[in-house]
Every structure is written in structure tokens, then in C-alpha cells.
Amino acid sequence: MNGTWLQWLNGIVTIHVKGQSTEVLVNRALAGGLQLWSIRRTSGGELVCDVTVKDFFRLRPLLKETSCRLRVQSRRGLPFWLVKLERRLFFGAGLVLFFAGMYLLSSLVWTIDVKGNVKISEEQIMQVAKQEGLYPFQWSFRLPDTDVLSKRLTQKLPGAAWVGVEKQGTRITIQVVEMTKPESKPLLSPRNLVASTDAVVTDIMADSGRPVVKRNMRVKKGDILISGVLGDEARSRTVVAKGTVKGLVWHEYTIVSPLERTMKVYTGEKATSWYAVVGDRALKVSGFGKPPYAKYETIRHFEQASWRTWNLPFGRMKETVMEVHIDNRAVSVEEAKAAGILQARADLLAKAGPSASIRSENILHEKTDNGKVYMKVLFEVEQSIVKEEALVHMQGE
Template identity: 60%
Template sequence: MAGQWLQWVRGVVTVHIRDGQPERLVNRALEGGLELSSIRWTSDGKLEFELSVGDFFRLRPFLKETGCRVHVTKRHGMPFWLIRVEKRKFFAIGLGVFFIGIYLLSSLVWSIEVKGNVKLTEEQILAAAKQEGIFPMQWSFKLKDKDILSKELVTDLPGATWVGVEKKGTRIIIQVVEATEPDKPDLESPRHLIASDDAVITEIYTEKGRPVVKKNMKVRKGQTLISGTIGGGEYTQSVVAKGKVRGLVWYEYNVASPLTQEVKVYTGEKKTKWYAVIGNRALQVSGYGKNPFGTSEDVVYEEQAAWRNWKLPFGRLKKTIMEVRTDVRELTVEEAKNNGMLEAKADVMQKAGSDAVVLKEIVLHENSDNGKVYMKVLFEVEQSIVEEMPLVQMQGE
């Protein structure tokens, strides 16, 4: 590796030898102390080899001695690179300024991200960080050591047990671990648990209180399921009734589902706009003009520039405007029925709760008229039927 680097610094040329005695030229050059490499014959019968720039000028006497002529085909190395740079001074200066700019931009703090906070607000944490010198557009080399920042932020933020500070490229991540406090039990008034709907009980579990119904019993809406009154006589006591009661509830729906459906279709026509992104700002660089489509959707794709593991505060954004149209699709009766059933079932689940289970779907009546399918549907659902009712105590009790 060191030898290759030294060769690049000295400069290397690739030459073709014509006429004369090429084999004798190689032997005489090697005997004369020249360093030749990659010696081979080309497909058109010419001898090719590589040698340093210094050895190239020492090759002349051997060429005269053997009657050969030389032609340089390739040049590479620092001497030739410097010649090209000399010819393109402004390009070289611009390239240098570009890399200096990248270095300076990557040495700034561009954004601060806060993680792990629950009780502490992001504004509180950012204010404390600013006091310790962490804020956007701050030079990275001016920041204190991570351990020192962590200790000082813990002191500045009451309620935080640990604060970690991590730098990723131009971004600072502040990870907060807050002190855990035991949950305070909510103050609850005595209550009964009553039925929220007419139902047949499928499951009952009493945690606190007195159950007054059993499994497979039919109950009416408002009927007491678990009483908050326990004991009897002078030992009667009011408690906060707690428990779980599930039952079968029936929902009847009149469904009207159309036999046509509007479908969004991409036409394939599109317009692309490019933007240069610097920080939180975007500057349009191509694709000017108004949106040529009556109906369209935007698809946005952003690329952030990076160098090694650092994300740089600039990049590019591609915005593609896709033309769309709305087509009307004819549905079969079965497809329309399925769509109607899905909408009705979604409404049932919203009313019955996330833990509800639809056990049966019974179509009581069905007919098609005026481009729609009409159905009367009965859903049998197992769900929680618990509702709280405050237990009002009479004065003097």
C-alpha cells in the first residue's frame, strides 16, 4: 500500500513501444536500473509497460540504442493531477470551499430531539438544555462533555432521575428518565353496576360487591348486576362495586347498499417538481407552473444528504403530482351485500366496544330495488354490559 502511494506521488506513465528491438530495450532498461512494471504485449503487437515519470526521461538513451520509438498512452499520479488543477483553478477553489462548507455545516447543531419525557414538557427540557449550551446553531466543539451535561441536566430538571445526551451527526438526542411515583388511587363513591343493554348473561365475575344475577339470566337495561350494598340490618355497608359481566346483545340494522362503487384510478399522467432542502426550508428548482390536472394526488419523497454516519442539514425533495380520475364500477348483488354487512358490522363494533365479538349475522329480509340492495340484519354480539350507577345514601345512614 505504501509503495502504491509513493508511485502515485512520483507519477506513473503507461507507454507503447514500436519498431526496433523492444525485448532488448526492456533488458537494457532493467540493467540500467529503471523500474518497469505491467510488461505485456498488446493485441496489435506493441510492447506495453508502466514506469515512473523520472524513469521515463532516463529511457531516452536506451531508445536510441535499440532503435525503438515510444508513445505515452496513459498518465496518472500527483504531478498530472496538479497540472489539471492548475488549469482549473476556479473549480479547485470551489471544490475546496464546498468541502470546507460541508465541514462547517456538519460541525453545527441543527436540531434537538427529546425522548422519554412524560410529565416534563419538551419546552422545560429544551430551556434547561439551552442553559447548558445545547441549542440549534451551536458549534459542536463548544459543547461540554456528555457526562458533565448529563449531570447538570439532571440537576436542572426536577423529577428526572437520569438524562442522557447523544450526538448523531448534526442532531442532539436528549433521553430523559423520569422518577416514578406510586399511582394514587382514585377516590370513588359507592356504586352499583347495572346492565347497559337488554341481554342474556354469558359471564359474571365479582371483584367487590354482591352479585344479584347469574349466568344465562335474561336482564333488562338498567337492572342491577352487582350491588354496592353488602351485609344486612345494622351491618349494611355501601362499597364501590367492581366486576366483569358479559352478555349476548342483539342489534337490528336496516342496510341499504348501492350496486355501484366509485373507484379511484391513476391515469399515468404526472408532473414532477424538485426542491432543494436546507434545514426546514425547501426551494423549488424545477417543474415550475400550475398543476395541469383537474384531479390529482401528491407523492412526496425526500432524500437527506449524508457523509459517513452524519446526516447533513440539506438534501432534495421530489414531489410527483399524479393525475387521477374516478370511475364507476358495477357491483354484483353479492358484492353489494358484503359491503353493506361490513359497514353495519363496523358500526356494531363501535357501539359494542373493542372487546365485543360478533357471534351471528342473520339476514331477516332482503330485496333489490332502484340500484340498491336492501337488507334487515340481526347481529348477535357478546360484549361487556356493565354500566356504573352511583349509590345514593340517605342522610343519617
């Protein structure tokens, strides 16, 4: 049998007894009041039995008298269980503290993101949210329901049509939908539309006012394109001239393009460092020292810790330092010319406006000197040639 509960409280030891007088040992032990049970023999002739811890120490004199030896096979009972528990006490306490800390950290609001705001400043939104108890490092269980927070923020934020609050772990997202108000158009004075540069008119469309020029007409800078004066000398009225006028304009560019290109090449050598990240702070834990390369590029990758659907406020960051080499590569004259013209086209279209288009280009002059290609290029561009001119200014003249 396994022993009674009282024997389990005192502690039970299973022993193997070896010797010539094992029966004598058992008889003397039982006669002396020692508790031995589950007595049996093994195939090797050893005697196996269970004994309480107290009686185990009382067996020593009998072992000497009978010249027997024993070894302990197993221990069980309350005393041995308490010893194991004491050894694992610190581990268990640390485990409990770890999970308690995880729960407390995940119950805090670490990050608040504001999205959708254009006219309403983020500072104003965060100030109103703080009045409602929503701010970083606040306990999430102290916050009102997200629907309640949404209604209160919508009421307190002027210019907000709707405010949504979404909670994802330790992160809170405030989504703002602002009211759309019709833009108040400024009052315009009567005006003409005049040419902003010399050009040949290719297209004219008047929304209001009187067109003065036609297609294929050559105009000079300052010529009236769409007049804001309607009627004749006897009966006339002024309006705000509106419309679009496009024309062909010629731009002369001086282009200098080098015959050597500087390129950045990765050598394949790299060094890695790791950081422990808590909140907005990072602590370097490996890869100490300065990068061993003369020229390098740094790439950082952050891995945030998560538990289920919650993003925890800590993680790790990998920093990779990659060695780079600056390579100077010679290019042909044709490649240098193409690169220079391409850069000039991009610059010209950026200045001429989004509706402009290059009709043609003509290289007027070209030479190669001191490792560079020099060109003078004439571009023909179709672009808007409209400029506003107030009628009051003209009348004043």
C-alpha cells in the same frame, strides 16, 4: 542535462531547429554568449537543444541570418509554473472555500430531536437545554461533552429519571426516561353494578359485592347485577361493587349499501420536479408549471446529503405527480350486502367495546331500489352490560 536551478528559475524552453545551417546557428549563438545545452540531433535531421527564456528571444536575429526555423517542444521552470498557478487560482480558491464551508456547516447543530417524553413537555426540555448552551445553530465544538450534558439535564428536569444526549453529525438526540410514579387511585363511594341495557346474562364474576343474578337470567335496564350491600337488614355494610357481567344484547341496524363503487386508479402518467433543500426551506430547480393533470396525487421523497457518518443540513427532494382516474365500478347485490354488513359489524364492535363479540346476525328485511340495497339486520352480541350506580343515590330516593 536538465539545467541548473538558476536556469529553472529563469525558465527553460526545449526547441527544435530546422534548416541547412543549424551548426552555424549553434556556433554563432555560443560565440555570442547564449546558453545552449543538451544539444542533439533527431533521426529527421533536426537539432534539439535547451535554452533559457531570456536567450530564446535573442535567437531571433540569428535565425534570420542562417535561414533556420524553430518550434517549441516544451516549457518548464518557475515562470511557466506561475502562469499555470495563476490560471488555476480561482479554482483552487473555490475548492478551499467549498471545503471550509462544508466544515463550518457540519460544525453547526441543525436539528434537535426529543424522544421518550410523555409528561414533560418538549418546550420545557428545549428551554433547559438552551440554558446549557444546546440549541439549533450552535457550534458543536462549543458544547460540553455529551456525558456532562446528560447529567446537567437530568438534574434540571423535574420528573426525569435519566436524560441521554447523543450527537450524530449535525443532529442531536435527547432521550428522556421519565420517573414512574404510582397512580393515586380515587376514593370510590359505595355502589351497585346495574344493567346498562336489556339482556340475557351469559357470564358473571364478582370481585367485591354480592351477585344478584345468575347465568341465563333475563335482565332489564337498571336491574341490579352485583349489589354493594352485604349482610341482612339487622347487620349490613356497604362496599364498592366490582366485577364483570356479560350478556346477550340485540342490536337492530338499518343498512344502505350502493351498487356502485368509486375506485382510484393510476394511469401511469407522471411528472417529476426537483427541489434543492437547505434546512427547512426548499427551492424548486426543475419541473416548473402546474401539473398537467385534472386529478393527481403527489408523492415526495427527500434525499439528505451525508459525508461519512454525518448528515449534512441540505439535500434534494424529488416530487412525483401521478395522474389518477376515478373509476365507478358496478357491484352485484351480494357484494353490496356483504360490504354493508361488514361495515355495520365494524361499527357495532367499536361501540360495544373491545371484549364484545357477534354471536349471530339475521336479515329481517331486504330490498333493492334506486341503485342501492336496503337491509334491516338484527345482530346478537355478547358484550359487557355493567353500569355503575352509587348507593347514596338509591338511599336518597
